[in-house]
Amino acid sequence: MSEKPKLHYFNGRGRMESIRWLLAAAAVGFELGCYFFLSLDGALLFQQVPMVEIDGMKMVQTRAILSYIAGKYNLYEKDLKERAWIDMYVEGVRDLMDLIRVHHKLSPQEQQKNLALIGEKAATRYFPVYEKILKDHKDDFLVGNQLTWADVQLIEAILTVEEKVPTILSEFPLLQAFKARVSSIATIKKFLQPGSQRKLPTDEKAVAFTNRIFNRR
Amino acid sequence: MGVCAYNPKKSFLLELGKTLQICISFLSQHRLCGVTGSSHVISCYPAEMRQKNQELRSMSEKPRLIYFNGRGRMESVRWLLAAARVEFEEIFLDTREQYVKLIKDGSLMFQQVPLVEIDGMKMVQTRAILSYIAGKYNLYGKDLKERAFIDMYVEGITDLMHMILMFPFSPPEAKEKNLALITERATHRYFPVFEKALKQHGQDFLVGNQVSWADIQLMEVILAVEEKTPAVLSAFPQLQAFKTRMSNMPAIKKFLQPGSPRKPPPDDHYVSTVLKVLAEE
Numbered sequence: 001m002s003e004k005p006k007l008h009y010f011n012g013r014g015r016m017e018s019i020r021w022l023l024a025a026a027a028v029g030f031e032l033g034c035y036f037f038l039s040l041d042g043a044l045l046f047q048q049v050p051m052v053e054i055d056g057m058k059m060v061q062t063r064a065i066l067s068y069i070a071g072k073y074n075l076y077e078k079d080l081k082e083r084a085w086i087d088m089y090v091e092g093v094r095d096l097m098d099l100i101r102v103h104h105k106l107s108p109q110e111q112q113k114n115l116a117l118i119g120e121k122a123a124t125r126y127f128p129v130y131e132k133i134l135k136d137h138k139d140d141f142l143v144g145n146q147l148t149w150a151d152v153q154l155i156e157a158i159l160t161v162e163e164k165v166p167t168i169l170s171e172f173p174l175l176q177a178f179k180a181r182v183s184s185i186a187t188i189k190k191f192l193q194p195g196s197q198r199k200l201p202t203d204e205k206a207v208a209f210t211n212r213i214f215n216r217r
Numbered sequence: 218m219g220v221c222a223y224n225p226k227k228s229f230l231l232e233l234g235k236t237l238q239i240c241i242s243f244l245s246q247h248r249l250c251g252v253t254g255s256s257h258v259i260s261c262y263p264a265e266m267r268q269k270n271q272e273l274r275s276m277s278e279k280p281r282l283i284y285f286n287g288r289g290r291m292e293s294v295r296w297l298l299a300a301a302r303v304e305f306e307e308i309f310l311d312t313r314e315q316y317v318k319l320i321k322d323g324s325l326m327f328q329q330v331p332l333v334e335i336d337g338m339k340m341v342q343t344r345a346i347l348s349y350i351a352g353k354y355n356l357y358g359k360d361l362k363e364r365a366f367i368d369m370y371v372e373g374i375t376d377l378m379h380m381i382l383m384f385p386f387s388p389p390e391a392k393e394k395n396l397a398l399i400t401e402r403a404t405h406r407y408f409p410v411f412e413k414a415l416k417q418h419g420q421d422f423l424v425g426n427q428v429s430w431a432d433i434q435l436m437e438v439i440l441a442v443e444e445k446t447p448a449v450l451s452a453f454p455q456l457q458a459f460k461t462r463m464s465n466m467p468a469i470k471k472f473l474q475p476g477s478p479r480k481p482p483p484d485d486h487y488v489s490t491v492l493k494v495l496a497e498e
Contacts, residue, residue: 046373046406057365063344064368071361080352084338087345092327125327 006053008033010210013199014101015062016050018094018156020198022066024191025152026073066090070149077144085143089130089150093157096126100160104201119165122157127172130154134174140181147185155182163201280305280335283319285494287487288480289382290343291331293437295479297347299472300433301354307478316494344375351430363425370411370423370431374438377407381441385483386491400446403438408453411435415455421462428466436463444482 005023007030009016023030033053044051045060052059055072059065070076070086077083099118106114133142142150158179161168169176182188191198280298284291286309298305310316310330320328326341333340336353340346351357351367358364380399387395414423423431439460442449450457463469472479 045369045410046376055362057362059365059369061369061372064365064372067368068361068365071364080349081336081338083352084340084345084349087348088326088340088342091342091345095327129326 004028005030006033007031008051008053009049010213011199012210013201014050014210017199018062018097018153019050019052019065019069021152021156021191022069022073022075022149024197025147025185025187026069026075027187028069028073030197063094066149075147075149075152077148079144082144086148086150089133089142090153092126092129093150093153096121097153097157097160100164103164115164118161119168122161122165122168123171126157127168127175130178131172131174134178140178147182151178151182152188155179155188279303280333282307283310283324283332283334284330285310285487285491286480287483287490289331289483289487289491292480293343293378293434294331294333294346294350296433296437296472297350297354297356297430299478300428300466300468301350301356302468303350303354305478310494311490313494313496347371347430356428356430356433358425358429363429366424367429367431370414371434373407373410374431374434377402378434378438378441381438381445384445385488396445399442400449403442403446403449404452407438408449408456411459412453412455415459421459432459432463433469436460436469 005028007016007019020030033051043058045058048060050060050062050065052065054065054068059068067076077086096118099114099121103111103114103118130142139145141147142154155178158169158175169179183192190196280303282291282294282305284307295305316330319325319330319332324339325332326339329341331341331343331346333346335346335349340349348357358367377399380395380402384392384395384399411423418426420426422428423435436459439450439456450460464473471477
């Protein structure tokens with residue numbers, strides 16, 4: 001169990017980035033696995049990546065992996081109801097992240113439309129919810145007054161949306177404070193520095209590479 | 218509320234009697250069985266146990282499901298509650314006005330359904346709802362690793378269910394292609410995994426030798442795919458046996474009978490209601 005988790009994915013953000021975030025926040029070092037997915041045939045339960053080798057398991061399905069990491073490294077509440085809130089908040093953020101994750105695959109015209117959609121959804125559907133949560137309970141974190149998976153997911157989403165819509169937090173003072181606060185937590189500060197395992201916004205090369213690998217229909 | 222107290226001014230025997238009662242209540246608390254008797258003893262339960270009892274009482278209120286009158290994303294919730302033998306109420310969304318009202322009331326955290334009112338929470342996000350129910354009713358394995366396997370299996374099944382869920386909304390010209398894709402994925406990507414898992418450990422259920430969320434989800438998706446491709450299990454003997462076994466479990470048998478909360482396959486009326494309520498083109 002003292003072996004580092006091994007992450008199998010291509011060299012870009014995609015679905016694996018949330019996992020990198022969560023491991024980093026938990027101060028868990030990880031290794032990179034093989035990019036050549038074909039040789040992993042049989043190791044991928046549903047023939048898909050991400051795949052994370054952890055604790056003797058070859059885990060697939062992003063949510064399952066995140067849930068396991070959160071549970072193992074105390075980023076998930078033990079109380080069932082607090083877990084429920086974390087789950088709801090995480091799922092909301094993931095819906096927003098899904099819009100961003102596919103952005104680079106779209107044509108330039110579609111990207112313009114998608115950008116507007118990301119901005120609109122972030123500003124009217126998702127960020128107001130988290131602003132209100134922080135306002136209502138006045139704690140530093142979303143649930144249980146300690147850092148959880150929900151907070152890590154939210155800071156990832158905030159920074160990722162800001163890359164596309166830089167002024168997105170202008171109406172959300174508490175989220176601004178949240179962002180500053182969480183960014184200064186030692187493990188997260190380290191992850192945000194150059195040279196960390198954090199990936200750059202998906203670029204054209206990565207897109208071309210995955211298209212070749214997956215023979216995208 | 219109440220304090221364990223005895224009055225030293227009372228006679229010795231009375232004091233002894235009460236002390237004994239206190240000791241008995243202390244012992245029985247640790248076995249978590251309720252000792253009734255004098256009000257002094259009942260009031261000796263520690264605060265957290267009183268809270269647990271109160272929670273259990275509020276938990277005995279039926280969950281309420283708010284969704285369209287059809288399967289969609291809520292069907293998995295109906296399956297899981299039914300398998301856990303939890304009765305529930307349903308409110309069906311037929312009009313856009315109902316939906317707008319829910320949003321204005323602040324009932325829908327992300328302005329979306331499903332919504333499940335349960336244990337004092339207005340829960341949204343299907344996965345969060347299912348996860349809570351599974352955890353509450355012991356359908357989520359007994360440790361972190363079993364949970365991990367249940368999660369992996371459930372996520373895979375959800376990917377397949379999503380294709381089936383979206384199928385009625387696909388344009389007519391794409392339906393044939395989508396149907397072929399559902400069958401192909403079921404037959405080559407998903408069902409082989411569960412067939413292998415059952416074959417390898419030889420147990421009745423997917424994880425931990427007891428029924429879990431994964432088994433219920435698998436049963437649901439098998440039946441849903443069979444509705445589209447009746448012979449889909451022909452190459453999967455383990456899954457055929459699994460299906461028979463699950464069908465015979467009393468709670469599931471009951472759910473599969475007419476008159477249960479199980480919803481029929483989506484039809485045109487369902488599709489038009491969803492589009493109307495959500496005002497999507």
